[in-house]
Ligand code: ADP
Ligand code: ZN
């Protein structure tokens with residue numbers, strides 16, 4: 051018997067090993083086994099398939115040992131991995147690396163550190179006791195040492211037990227280990243839980259006003275929140291931490307440190323029952339009907355129309371039918387607000403996957419999904435890797451969101467598309483939800499592949515905000531005051547909002563913008579004549595480049611459209627804007643939300659908390675502000691430079707710009723009164739601005755799809771991007787050129803490049819790219835993919851090319 055085994059390495063192929071006679075009975079696909087590769091490297095691999103086909107061309111090595119006594123990865127997962135590897139041209143080992151949580155990929159040398167609490171009495175199984183003894187004594191063990199101590203048979207279950215109790219930490223040199231932030235939580239001592247005792251306590255403290263105040267605040271908070279954080283208590287009173295401690299010393303309070311993430315959940319009371327509005331009722335019926343006929347339905351509902359409510363209802367139905375449900379969210383869509391809301395409906399059967407998870411949290415979720423304790427999982431794209439038993443429905447919220455695409459490292463998969471495949475394995479249904487659906491999904495609706503359910507009204511008739519486009523030329527009138535970014539019109543609106551004690555969001559395109567040229571008189575932006583995308587300025591050549599086809603054009607001094615020479619090539623980051631806002635409104639409380647300021651796991655939730663408590667008047671942010679923010683008192687949204695959105699060098703530029711402006715607008719005036727959105731631009735005539743003004747998705751789509759067809763962009767084609775990286779630029783170019791030459795022999799595809807990437811040099815590596823446009827023809831696509839793999843091997847086998855990196859990205863978006 052032979053076993054195909056996936057190793058956690060970037061190998062183009064799955065390796066076959068021999069199954070020793072004594073193992074034949076016990077092996078199953080999905081189990082981990084120990085195998086050797088090369089001279090003396092040991093790996094834990096996963097059995098992909100068992101068979102009797104002796105491989106040719108190499109000496110088969112035997113499996114060294116079995117790690118698990120039952121599969122850790124189920125058959126459906128293996129099938130899913132296979133598809134991802136195949137479709138997205140990733141190595142099976144790369145898929146495994148992404149899919150398996152750290153504790154399941156352990157290598158012999160990985161160290162486990164004892165971080166348990168000496169004063170806590172844990173409950174352990176008999177096998178775990180041995181491990182704990184050894185760990186407490188030695189403080190640290192390697193995986194192999196631990197395995198020697200307790201034997202292979204119980205190894206996996208003991209490891210899970212230790213991780214679940216959070217007494218060990220996995221120290222991998224490569225991985226930065228996340229330590230959960232802990233927070234002090236205050237509770238009332240048991241003796242005062244009874245009403246009488248509490249009353250007596252109030253009396254007793256009547257002569258200590260500070261302590262009395264603390265006790266009162268505590269009572270209030272515990273009714274409202276369930277769990278009382280020391281910080282909230284201090285916020286609410288004029289007391290100090292020392293005074294809280296004094297109450298603890300008296301035996302009245304108990305102060306404990308707790309993991310913050312687990313706290314969110316405790317604080318919510320029962321959920322209200324869902325009562326649909328008439329519009330929601332109709333939409334829900336249509337959704338059901340659509341899903342009877344089709345596997346995928348697009349729920350197109352404006353922000354605030356109640357999509358989330360429909361999801362919740364659908365998930366409940368799915369659970370009632372005994373199945374599991376997945377709610378996929380964009381990278382930062384998983385806010386405390388949403389989690390609380392979901393938790394109120396689902397309680398302990400809800401698993402939440404965060405974007406920064408600790409190993410322990412991963413273990414917990416993985417195991418609970420496997421055992422079926424978690425019936426619903428809400429999380430970003432990585433939630434697709436969990437070991438589901440029986441999926442009933444997968445919901446992809448904000449399906450247009452670009453964070454569903456994994457860019458780096460491999461597998462470079464798109465979670466929306468992968469979700470549709472995963473659902474098909476279970477005969478499950480998929481709901482795609484968005485206020486601004488992707489062109490792809492609208493295309494699939496148009497071609498009757500997906501059902502379509504519109505939900506037009508906002509809940510309780512909250513109106514969509516009024517949108518005005520402001521001519522950015524008016525910035526000239528304030529330039530001598532040192533103002534460069536905020537027009538007088540926007541300033542006036544801001545002042546008004548501040549006077550009415552409303553909050554303001556100012557949006558600026560993400561900081562990694564591509565440098566572009568723009569005419570400040572007519573809004574003209576230089577475009578590539580071949581590819582119809584904006585050109586970007588490259589300092590090294592002092593030329594404008596097209597990063598699709600490599601065209602280089604001189605930098606113009608005069609605008610070919612209006613003849614003016616007022617061209618600018620600058621954009622500003624959020625930091626500059628924050629400064630300028632503070633300069634204009636010195637008394638306003640300004641905060642910033644971008645990738646730089648939101649690095650830590652909790653900085654985001656802290657800022658959200660401040661916003662909610664209205665401790666911030668003006669929020670300056672990038673793409674991040676678009677997602678998941680839901681604040682009733684935001685009345686004004688300013689989009690500072692529509693031009694930088696509209697000149698991004700990408701064929702999706704209009705789609706992204708439209709979606710972003712629509713989504714940002716949705717943040718204004720959600721509950722009381724009308725919100726206002728002001729968009730600054732030099733190009734008032736740009737059609738996208740008109741569609742945004744009218745919230746007209748369909749006109750936008752009709753125009754956009756024509757352009758995509760004309761230039762052969764998706765959904766009329768599939769794109770494969772091939773990336774070449776090397777320290778020496780000539781080597782990267784040579785490899786790219788060789789690939790391009792080879793590809794010319796394939797008929798029916800369109801090649802673009804080689805050309806330098808938008809960001810042409812990263813970490814000392816020069817990057818060149820080729821784009822392949824392949825018509826939507828699965829056979830041709832397969833031909834191209836296998837050709838690419840062969841040619842890559844060929845290129846890498848050439849002398850001097852071994853260090854070239856060749857990376858494939860299918861549907862690079
Ligand atoms: P979306 O997901 O489309 O943005 P939500 O489901 O978040 O919309 O709804 C927006 C707001 O309106 C939420 O605060 C939600 O609780 C409220 N809401 C929507 N529909 C109802 C309803 N039928 N009953 C009570 N509240 C509702
Ligand atoms: Zn001009």
Ligand code: ZN
Pocket residue numbers: 578579580581582596597598599600601
């Ligand atoms: Zn071009």
